Each structure stands twice: as C-alpha cells, then as structure tokens.
Amino acid sequence: MITKHKGFFVLCLILAVLCCFLGKWQLQRYEFKKRLLNNYTERLHAAPKIFPQLLAIEKDLQFQPIKAQGVYLNDLTLFQQKLSEQGQPGYEILTPLRIKNEKKLLLIDRGWVPETCPVTIDTQQQQIITGNIKLLNEYQFILGKNILKSEQGVTVIQRVDMRDISELTHQEFFPFIIVLDRQPPTTVLPERHMAYAVQWFLFALIIIVSFYFFARERGRDEL
Structure with a gap:
C-alpha cells in the first residue's frame, strides 16, 4: 500500500x-513562559536592591526589582512603537539614565503613551527610580529597518536593540532595560x-x- x-x-x-x-x-515555550511568570510573581513584591551593587550578587536578573539614582539624558529619549492591550497605537518612552561612576547607561522604560498624546520630558535633576529588570532575550520580528525616524530630537524605533541604540547615541548601555511600572510582562x-x-x-x-x-x-x- x-x-x-x-x-x-x-x-x-x-x-x-x-x-x-x-x-x-x-x-x-509553555514551560519557558510558565517559569517566566512564576519568576515575575515571586519578585513582584520583593524589596528592590541597589543598582549597580546587585550585579555582583545576583546571577538571575530577570524581573529583579532594583533602585537606582542618576540623571535622565532626555535628549537621547527613544519612542518605541507599541500597541496598548486594547490595540491603540502609541509609544513606550525609553530614556537613558546616567549613574555616577558608571560608564554604561541604564535604559529606562518610563511607560506607554498614546500616539496622539504630546510628550514633554524636562526632568534634569537627580532621580531615584525603582523598577524591574527586563532582559532582552526574546527575538522581536519587525518589518523593515528598526530606526524609523531620527530627526528634530525625536527617535522612533520598532524594537529595543542595544546595538542599534548604541550606534545611534554613541553611548554604551547595560544589556537590559528597567521597567518602572510593575505590570505583568506583555507576553503570550x-x-x-x-x-x-x-x-x-x-x-x-x-x-x-x-x-x-x-x-x-x-x-x-x-x-
């Protein structure tokens, strides 16, 4: 037969x-996402650790709550295209934070804003921020180039690619971002x-x- x-x-x-x-x-993927969410839940209410000292004592940095002090480099702010959970177009506001005596910059995710909402970023003084580390270990598929616009002080990107961002800003970054609002990770x-x-x-x-x-x-x- x-x-x-x-x-x-x-x-x-x-x-x-x-x-x-x-x-x-x-x-x-099921097992990976299950561990991911369990890890996030465990660390959601944990006390934040001081950055960058925690780098010397913690090996697993994903969702690690941290506290850091530094100055926002507002001129290097990035706007990452992202839909809200309801499908509304908008941007994640990403601003580098310079920490004293550190060569590398921290990229801070300051939250999501609608596409039509005007954004004013004028914070110049020292900031004490708390948030959670988010590792950039998942591939994000995009169409076309990553840097969509970079003019008049406005840079729009599709995904957070530290190599692209470093080349664009001529700065060196830590290989993760800090998410300020403690919301569940946007994942399947x-x-x-x-x-x-x-x-x-x-x-x-x-x-x-x-x-x-x-x-x-x-x-x-x-x-």
Whole structure:
C-alpha cells in the first residue's frame, strides 16, 4: 500500500514530523513562559536592591526589582512603537539614565503613551527610580529597518536593540532595560502555547489518519 503511493507517503510523513516538531517547540515555550511568570510573581513584591551593587550578587536578573539614582539624558529619549492591550497605537518612552561612576547607561522604560498624546520630558535633576529588570532575550520580528525616524530630537524605533541604540547615541548601555511600572510582562500566556501544541499534534494525527484512509480506499479501487 505504501509502495504504490511512495511520494504521497513521504510528503505526509514530512508534514507529520514537522507538526510534531512545532508541537514540541510550543511545549518548550509553555514551560519557558510558565517559569517566566512564576519568576515575575515571586519578585513582584520583593524589596528592590541597589543598582549597580546587585550585579555582583545576583546571577538571575530577570524581573529583579532594583533602585537606582542618576540623571535622565532626555535628549537621547527613544519612542518605541507599541500597541496598548486594547490595540491603540502609541509609544513606550525609553530614556537613558546616567549613574555616577558608571560608564554604561541604564535604559529606562518610563511607560506607554498614546500616539496622539504630546510628550514633554524636562526632568534634569537627580532621580531615584525603582523598577524591574527586563532582559532582552526574546527575538522581536519587525518589518523593515528598526530606526524609523531620527530627526528634530525625536527617535522612533520598532524594537529595543542595544546595538542599534548604541550606534545611534554613541553611548554604551547595560544589556537590559528597567521597567518602572510593575505590570505583568506583555507576553503570550503559557496556556496559549499549550493549546498551540495540542493543535500541532492533532494536525500530525490527522495527516497520518488521512493518509491511511486515502491509501486504503485507493487499494480497494485497484482491486
């Protein structure tokens, strides 16, 4: 039965294996996101640690609550395009913070504003900020170039890429950002990845069963 439909069998096998691979990948994403949210929940109400001293005592920095003192470099503020949870267009306001005796700058996520809302950034004095570290360890797909606009003191970006930002500002940054408002991370919930995994495994099963019935019916027709 398989020999007579070898080409179709190989195609179905490849598709079934691909679906199984994608299902396994979604299970891995499920476990990763579950650990991510558990880690965030544990650290949400923890006491903030002083930056940069915590770098010497903490290895796992994701969502680590911190307190830092420095001066905002308002001229280097970035506007990252981002939709709100309701789908409203707007920007995340990202401003570098210079800390005394530190060569690198901290990039601070100061929050989201609507696209139509005028933004005035005039903070010049020393600031004491508290927030959570967010590691930039997830790939963000974008269309076209990352730096969309850089003129008249306004720089619009699609994603936070420290290499692009360093080249643009001629400054060196720590490889993470500080999020000021303690909101749950904007990420796909673990349960959705589990649902995707089930779907991919079902697709694989459907392909195998479909080939079986297709080959059986063809075999009957040839008798």
